Amino acid sequence: MYRYDEFDHQLVNERVAQFRGQVARRLSGELTEDEFKPLRLMNGVYLQLHAYMLRVAIPYGTLSSKQLRMLAHIGRKYDRGYGHFTTRQNLQYNWPALKDMPDVLHDLATVEMHAIQTSGNCIRNVTSDQYAGAAKDEIEDPRIVSEIIRQWSTFHPEFSFLPRKFKIAVSGTPDDRAAIRVHDIGIQIVRDGKGEIGYEIYVGGGLGRTPMIGKKIADFVPKEDLLAYLEAIMRVYNMYGRRDNIYKARIKILVHEIGAEEMKRQVDAEFAEIRKTGALHLPAEEVARIQAYFAPPAYETLPDESTELNKAVVADRDFANWVKSNVAAHKVPGYAIVNISLKPIGGTPGDCSSEQMDAVADIAEKYSFDELRVTHEQNLTLADVRKKDLPAVHAALKAAGLATANINLITDQIACPGLDYCALANARSIPLAQQISERFADLDRQHDIGELKINTSGCINACGHHHVGHIGILGVDKKGVEYYQVTLGGAADEKTAIGDIVGPAFTEEQIVDAIETIVTTYLGLRQPGERFIDTYRRIGIDPFKESLYATH
Amino acid sequence: MQLIRNGKFVADDFATVGDEDALPDGAVIVSLERWQKERDALTARNTLLGVRLKSGQEPSAIADDLDKLAVVALEFPVYRNGRAYSYARLLRERHGYKGEVRAVGNVLRDQFHFMVRCGFDALEVADNITPEIWAESVGVFSLSYQPATDGREPVLSLRQRLAARASAREAV
Numbered sequence: 001m002y003r004y005d006e007f008d009h010q011l012v013n014e015r016v017a018q019f020r021g022q023v024a025r026r027l028s029g030e031l032t033e034d035e036f037k038p039l040r041l042m043n044g045v046y047l048q049l050h051a052y053m054l055r056v057a058i059p060y061g062t063l064s065s066k067q068l069r070m071l072a073h074i075g076r077k078y079d080r081g082y083g084h085f086t087t088r089q090n091l092q093y094n095w096p097a098l099k100d101m102p103d104v105l106h107d108l109a110t111v112e113m114h115a116i117q118t119s120g121n122c123i124r125n126v127t128s129d130q131y132a133g134a135a136k137d138e139i140e141d142p143r144i145v146s147e148i149i150r151q152w153s154t155f156h157p158e159f160s161f162l163p164r165k166f167k168i169a170v171s172g173t174p175d176d177r178a179a180i181r182v183h184d185i186g187i188q189i190v191r192d193g194k195g196e197i198g199y200e201i202y203v204g205g206g207l208g209r210t211p212m213i214g215k216k217i218a219d220f221v222p223k224e225d226l227l228a229y230l231e232a233i234m235r236v237y238n239m240y241g242r243r244d245n246i247y248k249a250r251i252k253i254l255v256h257e258i259g260a261e262e263m264k265r266q267v268d269a270e271f272a273e274i275r276k277t278g279a280l281h282l283p284a285e286e287v288a289r290i291q292a293y294f295a296p297p298a299y300e301t302l303p304d305e306s307t308e309l310n311k312a313v314v315a316d317r318d319f320a321n322w323v324k325s326n327v328a329a330h331k332v333p334g335y336a337i338v339n340i341s342l343k344p345i346g347g348t349p350g351d352c353s354s355e356q357m358d359a360v361a362d363i364a365e366k367y368s369f370d371e372l373r374v375t376h377e378q379n380l381t382l383a384d385v386r387k388k389d390l391p392a393v394h395a396a397l398k399a400a401g402l403a404t405a406n407i408n409l410i411t412d413q414i415a416c417p418g419l420d421y422c423a424l425a426n427a428r429s430i431p432l433a434q435q436i437s438e439r440f441a442d443l444d445r446q447h448d449i450g451e452l453k454i455n456t457s458g459c460i461n462a463c464g465h466h467h468v469g470h471i472g473i474l475g476v477d478k479k480g481v482e483y484y485q486v487t488l489g490g491a492a493d494e495k496t497a498i499g500d501i502v503g504p505a506f507t508e509e510q511i512v513d514a515i516e517t518i519v520t521t522y523l524g525l526r527q528p529g530e531r532f533i534d535t536y537r538r539i540g541i542d543p544f545k546e547s548l549y550a551t552h
Numbered sequence: 553m554q555l556i557r558n559g560k561f562v563a564d565d566f567a568t569v570g571d572e573d574a575l576p577d578g579a580v581i582v583s584l585e586r587w588q589k590e591r592d593a594l595t596a597r598n599t600l601l602g603v604r605l606k607s608g609q610e611p612s613a614i615a616d617d618l619d620k621l622a623v624v625a626l627e628f629p630v631y632r633n634g635r636a637y638s639y640a641r642l643l644r645e646r647h648g649y650k651g652e653v654r655a656v657g658n659v660l661r662d663q664f665h666f667m668v669r670c671g672f673d674a675l676e677v678a679d680n681i682t683p684e685i686w687a688e689s690v691g692v693f694s695l696s697y698q699p700a701t702d703g704r705e706p707v708l709s710l711r712q713r714l715a716a717r718a719s720a721r722e723a724v
Contacts, residue, residue: 156698
């Protein structure tokens with residue numbers, strides 16, 4: 001993975017010093033909360049319902065064991081012994097004291113981490129595929145370009161006060177696990193007819209109040225021009241993005257209002273000008289320097305079949321279930337990708353205790369080249385595990401309470417913090433996710449239902465990505481009462497779709513039954529091998545409407 | 553309000569005049585509207601001139617007049633509105649403007665560094681800003697990852713120079 005050089009270290013240390021001064025000014029009363037707000041927001045510090053919240057950047061979701069141990073330590077020392085992994089592959093602490101924040105940032109800097117640009121109207125943490133480097137059909141490791149973008153966008157003087165926050169995601173495989181079409185900019189790594197690697201660019205995707213699917217505005221941006229092209233998009237957005245209404249300020253609204261064609265024309269014109277100056281031309285040596293950090297680890301030459309694995313699958317049903325749902329194919333024979341679910345039955349999606357973090361760090365160190373990933377679905381991934389080690393990895397995860405075998409199943413839900421933590425929420429998300437999780441706890445039933453993504457947001461800001469859940473749940477407030485509106489058919493992969501509203505919202509008492517009705521309807525109508533989303537795409541919304549509302 | 557020009561606290565030798573105000577003697581900064589309406593009269597005055605652009609008034613509106621202007625003032629109606637960072641870069645890099653680019657409006661200490669990097673060489677700041685605060689704020693980051701208008705060598709090329717030096721040493 002990427003390692004800081006002297007320059008990276010110096011910049012992060014200067015940021016810590018700057019924030020220490022700003023916090024001192026706030027604590028002494030020199031700054032009011034209003035004046036302090038823009039400063040703390042540049043450092044990932046939010047004021048939540050009950051306390052300050054700190055969001056730590058995990059660039060493109062990649063962590064070393066050492067870094068994860070530091071996150072565990074910070075959770076113990078400054079928080080309540082846990083952290084919360086987010087849909088942007090970041091980590092949030094919900095209870096640190098403001099006076100401790102500079103020390104937390106200092107501790108993070110010692111392991112090459114920071115909270116820079118995890119909030120505010122700037123370019124946020126770049127997200128990517130959790131299977132980077134290990135996926136079978138990968139064209140190029142997306143972390144290389146993600147790191148290049150991280151550096152270019154850090155403290156960008158022109159783009160630190162954009163109309164609104166700005167999110168970029170990169171996918172290096174045709175199967176999109178990074179949800180690039182619901183990002184402000186989505187980058188798909190492609191290879192052209194001559195074998196050259198370049199980038200397909202999507203712009204104007206996003207969720208929130210006005211969900212939009214990104215429009216493709218470039219088929220192939222050459223490698224050396226990527227930063228010039230991104231700068232062109234950012235400049236068009238910075239100049240023409242709306243600043244009169246916070247809800248219309250994202251780039252998706254600009255693209256929607258002027259049209260993708262016109263957006264492309266403006267970006268191309270700006271790109272041509274920037275390219276002329278040559279200032280952002282990306283030298284091949286720098287790409288190679290960063291690429292070297294992501295060189296494949298020292299894989300052993302192994303047979304693809306593992307007798308240890310095969311024996312354990314037969315002997316241990318729990319293990320077999322876990323392999324079935326949580327283990328994915330690896331590009332190297334004899335290796336596998338292990339997904340660690342942070343969605344235990346009845347738990348809070350994405351929460352992880354300091355003890356669990358330490359345990360995962362140990363497992364990663366021992367079995368996966370000292371490295372792990374955070375996924376945008378709020379789970380963790382060990383990308384490079386030998387198949388013969390899978391039984392040992394499973395046992396170690398089980399001992400840490402991390403062997404839940406539900407990846408991509410109905411209880412592997414995304415949920416925002418909701419009304420339990422968030423000042424914006426209309427409704428609770430976590431307790432609902434927990435109820436659904438308990439209702440469908442039976443693992444055989446989950447496997448029978450198959451891949452099904454339920455995403456829950458506590459308000460229309462859509463932090464829980466409900467629009468792109470196969471089943472989406474949105475908390476709404478009607479005269480002080482929490483209601484839940486349901487959408488069906490959303491997806492965030494290479495066939496991205498915004499879900500359709502199924503009908504009138506459900507009460508807190510009705511919602512879990514409604515989910516069960518939807519699942520039962522699917523089970524009754526599916527054809528062999530069809531996932532929920534496939535059935536939905538085939539039959540549409542009407543059968544679900546009928547079963548949900550006919551009896552009411 | 554104080555003026556910092558090229559890092560020095562100086563007296564403002566320009567008067568910013570409203571659209572209805574009578575023109576005082578000496579150098580003035582006028583709005584884009586007044587400039588467009590009274591261009592000939594203003595140019596005939598034989599004093600230094602400046603134009604103030606609001607957010608939404610792009611530098612291209614005065615691109616053909618830049619040789620007549622000693623100051624282009626770019627307005628930050630609120631610090632969150634960062635359009636003028638792009639305007640400043642366009643003035644310098646696209647239109648080759650060499651005169652003063654002045655930041656006016658809601659100009660806060662925590663933005664000084666970014667403004668200077670984007671080509672602002674003059675800033676109108678609040679009275680509580682001291683030379684110490686200026687120095688600390690403008691120099692908050694000693695390195696930059698990306699090229700901008702200030703000509704600062706980005707980290708990327710520092711790295712290349714280091715690597716070149718290292719391989720030169722090896723060759724010896």
